[in-house]
Amino acid sequence: MTLLVLGVALWWATHLFKRVAPGARQAMQMRLGNGSKGIFALLLVVSVVLMVLGYRRADFIPVYYPPEWGVHVTDLAMYFAIALFGLGHSKSPLRAKLRHPQLTGFSVWAASHLLVNGDLASLILFGGLLVWALVEIPLINARVTDYVPYSNGTTAGTVRLAVIAAVLYVIIATIHTWLGVWPFPGARP
Numbered sequence: 001m002t003l004l005v006l007g008v009a010l011w012w013a014t015h016l017f018k019r020v021a022p023g024a025r026q027a028m029q030m031r032l033g034n035g036s037k038g039i040f041a042l043l044l045v046v047s048v049v050l051m052v053l054g055y056r057r058a059d060f061i062p063v064y065y066p067p068e069w070g071v072h073v074t075d076l077a078m079y080f081a082i083a084l085f086g087l088g089h090s091k092s093p094l095r096a097k098l099r100h101p102q103l104t105g106f107s108v109w110a111a112s113h114l115l116v117n118g119d120l121a122s123l124i125l126f127g128g129l130l131v132w133a134l135v136e137i138p139l140i141n142a143r144v145t146d147y148v149p150y151s152n153g154t155t156a157g158t159v160r161l162a163v164i165a166a167v168l169y170v171i172i173a174t175i176h177t178w179l180g181v182w183p184f185p186g187a188r189p
Contacts (some may be wrong), residue, residue, distance in 0.1 A: 004054025004121055008128040011046035014040055019139040051125060058121035071113030071185045078172070078183075081105045083165035091157030092104035095150040100137050107133045124169065 017040075018025045028036045084105030086094050098104060110130035117126065141147075178181040 001054065001058050001121065001124070003050045004058055006125055007047045007050030007052075007054050009122060010043060010050060010131075011129065012132050013045040014047060015136060016139070019136070019143060022143070055121050055125050058119075061120040062118060063120050064118040064124055066118045068117050071183075074112040074116045075184060077108050077115075079165060080168050081108040082121065082168050082172070083161060084108060086161055086165060086168075090161040091153050092161045093150075093153030094158060094161075095153055095157075099147060099149070102138065103133045103137050103140075 025036075028039075032039070082105065084098070084101045087098065087101035087105070095101065107130055110126045110133065113122065113126040114130070118124075173183050
């Protein structure tokens with residue numbers, strides 16, 4: 001569990017450093033140039049590795065019993081989580097409707113995984129990342145006050161986003177299956 005907690009904490013610290021210590025982050029940028037971005041990227045990779053290793057090695061300690069309908073909700077929510085995550089870089093007019101589509105998609109991903117995983121390691125991983133995303137949104141809003149909503153986009157951009165999200169959904173479901181986690185209701189065929 002220690003690796004998992006360290007991974008989630010490092011994820012939080014790396015992402016929030018810019019928000020809570022902008023002066024220190026700017027000084028680092030001035031001193032190291034683009035090398036500072038490399039340091040933060042490396043820290044994020046390390047945090048993900050720690051989270052994956054910690055999660056896979058964690059003992060199963062039940063905290064609550066997920067509802068049976070949670071699998072259905074999660075399967076549907078995952079498509080929307082993927083689409084929301086991609087919305088921020090799409091050419092869809094829906095992009096103008098949401099200021100933080102990636103963090104919103106990330107939140108949907110984390111919350112939906114809490115619907116199907118009731119053990120302590122899942123609570124630390126998905127709960128910790130969900131709270132991070134929800135904390136990040138108001139911190140960004142407080143620092144970036146000159147936000148201008150996206151004003152372009154086409155129906156073709158929305159269709160492209162929907163298709164890409166569907167393809168990624170299939171890829172992610174395939175990877176889950178390959179890793180031994182059947183992501184759909186019922187027994188694995």
